[in-house]
Amino acid sequence: MSQPSICLRLSAWPVAPRMMLGTLVLATGLSAAGPALAETRAKPFDAWPEPKIHETISVDEAKAIVAERTKPQTTWNGPTSGPKATTEAVTVVYVSGDQSYVSFVNWGRGVEEAAKALGWKSVVLNGKGTVTGTLAAMQQAVSMKPAAIITSADASALQEPIKQAVAQNIPVIGIHATAFPGPDPQTNLFDNITSNPAEIGETQAAYVIAQSDGKAKVFHFLDSSFAIARFKAKAATDPIKNCSGCTFVEMVNIPLADQTRRIPSIISGIIANQGKDWWGTTCCDNFYPYMASALRASGVGPEDVHLVGSDGPPSAYDMIRKGTYEVATVPEPSTLFGYQAVDAVVRAMAGEEPSKFVQPTYLVTRENADIEGGKNNEFIPSNGFACHYLNIWRGTSKDCSAQ
Numbered sequence: 001m002s003q004p005s006i007c008l009r010l011s012a013w014p015v016a017p018r019m020m021l022g023t024l025v026l027a028t029g030l031s032a033a034g035p036a037l038a039e040t041r042a043k044p045f046d047a048w049p050e051p052k053i054h055e056t057i058s059v060d061e062a063k064a065i066v067a068e069r070t071k072p073q074t075t076w077n078g079p080t081s082g083p084k085a086t087t088e089a090v091t092v093v094y095v096s097g098d099q100s101y102v103s104f105v106n107w108g109r110g111v112e113e114a115a116k117a118l119g120w121k122s123v124v125l126n127g128k129g130t131v132t133g134t135l136a137a138m139q140q141a142v143s144m145k146p147a148a149i150i151t152s153a154d155a156s157a158l159q160e161p162i163k164q165a166v167a168q169n170i171p172v173i174g175i176h177a178t179a180f181p182g183p184d185p186q187t188n189l190f191d192n193i194t195s196n197p198a199e200i201g202e203t204q205a206a207y208v209i210a211q212s213d214g215k216a217k218v219f220h221f222l223d224s225s226f227a228i229a230r231f232k233a234k235a236a237t238d239p240i241k242n243c244s245g246c247t248f249v250e251m252v253n254i255p256l257a258d259q260t261r262r263i264p265s266i267i268s269g270i271i272a273n274q275g276k277d278w279w280g281t282t283c284c285d286n287f288y289p290y291m292a293s294a295l296r297a298s299g300v301g302p303e304d305v306h307l308v309g310s311d312g313p314p315s316a317y318d319m320i321r322k323g324t325y326e327v328a329t330v331p332e333p334s335t336l337f338g339y340q341a342v343d344a345v346v347r348a349m350a351g352e353e354p355s356k357f358v359q360p361t362y363l364v365t366r367e368n369a370d371i372e373g374g375k376n377n378e379f380i381p382s383n384g385f386a387c388h389y390l391n392i393w394r395g396t397s398k399d400c401s402a403q
Contacts, residue, residue, distance in 0.1 A: 040147075042171040044190050045353040048182035051198035053231075057239040062209035069203055069363040072371055073381040076388050076400065078357040082343070083350035085393035090147035091121040092345055095137045097153035098129035102313050103332060104152045106378055107175045110338015111150055117390055118342070120147075127153050134158060138165075146170065148345040150338075151177055155187035162188045171348035173341045176332075179228040181358050191344040191354035193337050197228055199361040200330045201235025204281040204308045207328050207363060211306070212279065214245040219270065221291075222283040224253045229283040232310065236281045249274060259290055267294035276304040285309035285316040285329055292325045312364060314377035321369050328365045331379035339389050346393055 057065070094111045096104045108124050115122035125141055127134030134153040138161040141149045148171045155162060155177040162172050166188050174192035178184045181194045208216045218240045222229040233251060240248045252270075254262055270278070276298075282288070288307050295305055302325045309316050312331020319326035336359060344354045362372065362379055373380030387400035 039351045040169050040171060040349045041351045042166045042169045042190060042348065044183035044185045044188060047184055047186075048180070048356070051180060051196050053198045053235045053238060054202055055238040056242045057202070057206055057209055059209055059214040062206040062214075062239075065203060065206035066210045066363060069206075069361055070365060070368050072368075073360060073362060073383055076383040076385065077360060078340075078383075078385060078388060079343070079355040079392060080388065082355065082392045083346060083352055084395050085118050085120075085346045086147075086349060087119065089119055089121055090349075091123065091144065092148050092150060092342070093141040093144055093146045094122060094124045095127060095134065095141050095149060095151040095153055096124055097127050097134060097151070099124075099126040100129065102378075103311060103334075106334040107152055107337045107341075110335030111341055112338070113335060113386070114339045114342035114389065117386070118393060131157050135161065138162065141165075142168070142170065148173060148348060150175065150341045150345070153177060155184070155189055155192075159187065171345065173344045173348075175337050175341055179231060182356070183354060190348050191341075193340045193344070194358075195330075195332055195361060196358055197232045198235045200310055201232045201237075201281075202239065203330045203361050203363050204236045204310065204328075205239040207308050207365075208279050208281065208306075209239065209243055209246065211327075212246070214243055216240070216243075217247040217249060217274070217278040218281065219249050219252055219278060220281045221252045221254055221287050223256045224251070225255065226283070232283050249278070254287060256286075259287060263287065263290040264294045264297070267291060268298060271295075271298045271300060276300045278305060280305065280307045282307070282309055285311045285313050285326070288319065288326050289315050292319065295325060312379050317364065317369055317374060317377040320364060320366050323366065328363060331362060331364055333359050334373060334378040334380050336381060336385050339385055343389055343392070 092115055094108045096108055098104055112122050125137035127137045138158045142161050142165045149165055150173045152175045155174050165172050171190040174189045176194050177189060178187050178192050181192055183190060184192050208218060220233050220237050222233045224230055237248055240246050288309055302323055305325055307326040309326055309329035312329045316326055316329040347354050372382055384400035387398055391398055
């Protein structure tokens with residue numbers, strides 16, 4: 001919430017064995033990688049306009065948003081043309097913010113898959129969830145002189161090594177590394193891959209308004225130290241505040257490092273002061289397993305409190321399926337983000353600006369939890385994205401409709 005999605009600094013979610021790629025070299029060898037090609041552009045293009053927050057949503061508009069964003073995502077809305085990728089065995093380095101966080105692992109898995117499809121080499125470095133760890137990993141990445149660096153760590157904390165990379169004509173691509181999608185000259189990112197944070201918050205608000213028929217009592221939970229969390233919070237709460245039949249109670253700040261200690265007392269206080277008939281929205285799902293435990297301990301059943309999340313980790317899918325407090329989440333794409341990042345690398349190496357594609361927002365509920373990758377507890381759009389990108393990168397015209 002993806003700075004990352006905000007909830008990306010700390011996680012109690014287990015990572016399936018197949019996802020434990022974080023401490024491994026994703027493709028063997030660094031030989032012959034060398035510095036970026038001569039025509040590569042590492043300097044970012046101009047930033048895109050800031051996403052727009054919709055301050056009001058009627059009940060009918062909310063129901064239409066929910067209906068649209070819970071549909072299968074079978075249509076490819078991404079690029080269909082662009083530069084071909086080099087056939088050299090160049091190396092890209094993925095600097096993960098923290099390989100204990102499943103989304104970071106999945107994005108790295110997407111980088112690995114895309115690089116392997118191109119005959120490239122890829123390496124992952126684990127920042128281990130700390131500023132010092134990510135700084136060390138980024139410095140190591142720059143010293144390797146790869147064709148490009150992809151990172152899910154907070155770019156604002158990595159400016160010295162990122163500037164060093166750009167000075168050496170090594171483009172740096174973020175995945176949730178800053179607040180908004182697109183190039184970010186302020187943090188020296190050639191591109192930042194993320195969903196539209198305004199739409200994430202809007203989708204949460206729409207679900208609450210639609211399901212409550214415009215009568216919900218709502219809390220929003222966030223770590224307010226992150227700018228992207230504050231932005232998503234505004235997008236999620238403005239429509240509630242402007243909903244005549246709704247009641248917005250308060251913004252609840254929970255530092256991620258303190259969530260296990262603070263959540264039980266926060267929930268106890270809410271129940272004592274506001275009762276047990278309310279909704280919650282959030283920057284990130286990883287608050288919710290702790291909140292569920294606290295609600296159970298307070299004698300509050302899942303029929304009384306309804307939580308709407310963001311990010312879509314396995315814990316969210318599990319809670320939604322079981323009907324245990326969390327009723328919906330706005331997930332981030334899994335391996336697609338890795339492919340988008342590699343596409344940005346291809347375009348940077350050709351001296352071209354990144355694609356303006358942002359994956360449409362999706363909403364997971366109990367009714368659709370097993371589609372669009374949901375059976376594996378992740379959001380993988382069924383739009384054939386890997387096939388479409390390979391067609392661009394290799395200049396082929398394979399039919400991607402069956403992918």
